[in-house]
Amino acid sequence: MSGSLGRAAAAAATALLRWGRGVGGGLRGPGVRAAGSGGSGSSEHLDALVKKDKVVVFLKGTPEQPQCGFSNAVVQILRLHGVRDYAAYNVLDDPQLRQAPSWPSSEQNHQMVALSQEARHLGIKDYSNWPTIPQVYLNGEFVGGCDILLQMHQNGDLVEELKKLGIRSALLDEAKDQDSK
Amino acid sequence: MHARTHARPQETETTVPVSPHLPGLSRSEDSISQSASGREICIHPASQEFRPRGGTAVAKPECEPMLSGQLVLRLFSMASRICMSRGSAGSGVIGPVEAAIRTKLEQALNPEVLELRNESGGHAVPPGSETHFRVAVVSSRFEGLSPLQRHRLVHAALSEELAGPVHALAIQARTPAQWKENPQLDTSPPCLGGSKKSRN
Numbered sequence: 290m291s292g293s294l295g296r297a298a299a300a301a302a303t304a305l306l307r308w309g310r311g312v313g314g315g316l317r318g319p320g321v322r323a324a325g326s327g328g329s330g331s332s333e334h335l336d337a338l339v340k341k342d343k344v345v346v347f348l349k350g351t352p353e354q355p356q357c358g359f360s361n362a363v364v365q366i367l368r369l370h371g372v373r374d375y376a377a378y379n380v381l382d383d384p385q386l387r388q389a390p391s392w393p394s395s396e397q398n399h400q401m402v403a404l405s406q407e408a409r410h411l412g413i414k415d416y417s418n419w420p421t422i423p424q425v426y427l428n429g430e431f432v433g434g435c436d437i438l439l440q441m442h443q444n445g446d447l448v449e450e451l452k453k454l455g456i457r458s459a460l461l462d463e464a465k466d467q468d469s470k
Numbered sequence: 471m472h473a474r475t476h477a478r479p480q481e482t483e484t485t486v487p488v489s490p491h492l493p494g495l496s497r498s499e500d501s502i503s504q505s506a507s508g509r510e511i512c513i514h515p516a517s518q519e520f521r522p523r524g525g526t527a528v529a530k531p532e533c534e535p536m537l538s539g540q541l542v543l544r545l546f547s548m549a550s551r552i553c554m555s556r557g558s559a560g561s562g563v564i565g566p567v568e569a570a571i572r573t574k575l576e577q578a579l580n581p582e583v584l585e586l587r588n589e590s591g592g593h594a595v596p597p598g599s600e601t602h603f604r605v606a607v608v609s610s611r612f613e614g615l616s617p618l619q620r621h622r623l624v625h626a627a628l629s630e631e632l633a634g635p636v637h638a639l640a641i642q643a644r645t646p647a648q649w650k651e652n653p654q655l656d657t658s659p660p661c662l663g664g665s666k667k668s669r670n
Contacts, residue, residue: 349664358659359638381665420625420632421639436641437617 335416340429343454344375347386347413347424352377359435360423366442370451371459380413380422387422388412428454567600567635571628575607578627582646583608585655593638593661601635604658606642608649617643 339345350356352364380387417424417431425432427450441447448458568588585606590599612620620643640658
């Protein structure tokens with residue numbers, strides 16, 4: 290069973306999992322929620338954010354315009370599974386949320402670096418105890434980053450986890466179509 | 471099955487053309503073999519490693535059984551682009567961050583296999599940067615641990631680097647048995663510009 294789903298996932302992966310821009314492709318885009326202002330990095334605030342929705346991701350950029358290949362990978366995987374209604378928070382909009390590293394580099398704009406050096410509030414990296422973006426939460430529970438989500442996608446775990454949340458993965462329908470042919 | 475390769479418009483490197491059967495495609499001393507099933511194409515390192523700029527690992531495409539050959543080819547062409555990417559003059563020099571990562575992981579996890587690749591050249595950072603890495607760690611210490619727990623072990627060993635210069639760390643954390651099934655350092659997706667908002 291998981292074998293055929295795996296092949297369906299693989300077929301879907303080749304067709305759709307382009308490491309490119311996250312275009313909606315006719316589907317309604319996910320609910321992209323701004324993290325909000327004032328105390329955006331606080332533990333209570335983040336706690337509320339990750340529990341407010343079943344699927345919560347912290348990205349660089351937005352699902353419509355990811356600004357990081359790894360963040361885009363998360364967007365694409367969710368799209369493959371037909372998860373449309375999820376909360377995506379753009380850490381690039383909020384340096385406190387992101388906890389930009391204190392090492393200055395030309396990738397950062399200097400304003401962001403100054404902010405982060407001055408006020409390293411509890412941001413998402415501390416909250417999750419995870420040093421990188423993207424970050425994925427399912428049902429209020431931290432799942433991991435891009436690598437782990439990809440692994441879950443490939444081994445069928447993601448379909449199961451989504452099912453537990455009452456979300457039926459689109460890949461199940463594809464697998465059904467494949468099997469019935 | 472047809473091979474699908476295309477260069478992304480904003481990239482200037484040539485895509486290595488590939489065909490499903492990859493006859494005689496060679497880069498440095500890599501040799502190609504085809505697995506028994508015929509649907510996977512794996513690249514095995516020859517005695518001399520291909521050294522991308524600043525890296526120590528051989529560039530190998532992803533070769534998971536769950537992925538079809540097409541995706542493997544796509545990822546391989548990406549790997550070629552990433553490893554032959556624009557940026558610094560590839561001298562094969564290992565930077566201090568890379569050396570530190572290797573040392574700390576060896577000490578913390580006593581790995582059987584440790585493949586580390588500096589992928590900074592494929593991202594919007596200056597040449598010679600040590601900001602983006604991919605690592606495959608094979609250790610029996612991962613037995614019985616979930617992927618999350620394994621990754622946290624790796625993070626713990628590299629907390630200083632991750633709090634410092636390293637922005638991105640792609641991790642493959644495998645037990646020896648898992649690695650045997652699929653001994654490949656994956657490739658990372660292409661950079662989409664990061665915090666540079668000028669990207670269109």
